[in-house]
């Protein structure tokens with residue numbers, strides 16, 4: 001019976017690959033993790049986490065795009081900042097900070113606190129350093145992250161913000177576990193992600209995320225969903241909380 005079943009499975013996979021369903025045919029589980037692999041989509045890396053294919057990282061060559069003037073209208077960064085309800089002395093981690101488009105705006109809102117601007121690409125961090133000199137803002141610390149860790153100090157962060165970044169993390173579970181460890185008890189995580197539910201939002205598929213998917217992925221690392229704020233034209237602002245002690 002077992003032999004029959006395994007033969008059936010092999011045939012099923014072979015048939016699937018004949019019909020171009022190579023995703024099913026080649027899926028493999030990475031030992032001891034939650035990741036599976038299939039042939040990559042045009043904007044993905046072929047690695048799947050909780051049913052979602054991870055997007056390709058936006059290279060530093062595209063830094064100018066993050067600073068495009070039309071972003072003010074498209075993403076309304078000031079409105080996003082208001083939604084965060086920051087305190088003057090908050091420690092905010094801007095993870096996947098890119099050129100620091102949000103880090104510098106955040107720094108102005110937390111004059112008695114600071115912004116930890118984490119990115120994977122040293123070229124992005126160099127741009128943040130350069131802008132720090134130009135603006136004279138001192139409450140921003142650029143931090144070199146790695147593929148699976150944000151390299152933040154433990155129990156030190158009030159708010160971890162990820163704007164258009166989380167969907168690119170190659171190790172989302174490990175990154176989020178690192179972020180949760182860096183949060184103070186009761187600390188918040190906010191994801192700004194283009195709405196996958198809306199096909200009229202013309203952003204590459206894997207660079208968007210549904211509310212349901214984000215809730216599933218944050219619950220997997222023990223974060224509690226607080227609310228989803230829909231005041232932005234194209235993005236969800238998804239709020240989560242690290243449960244407090246006791």
Ligand SMILES: C[S@@+](CC[C@H](N)C(=O)[O-])C[C@H]1O[C@@H](n2cnc3c(N)ncnc32)[C@H](O)[C@@H]1O
Pocket residue numbers: 057058066095096097098099100101102118119120121124145146147148149150162163164165168169170171175
């Ligand atoms: C699309 S950009 C968004 C940048 C910025 N948040 C903004 O809104 O302008 C995504 C950024 O996430 C960074 N990134 C991707 N994976 C990362 C990781 N594992 N750790 C830290 N940064 C990461 C990329 O290097 C890139 O700068």
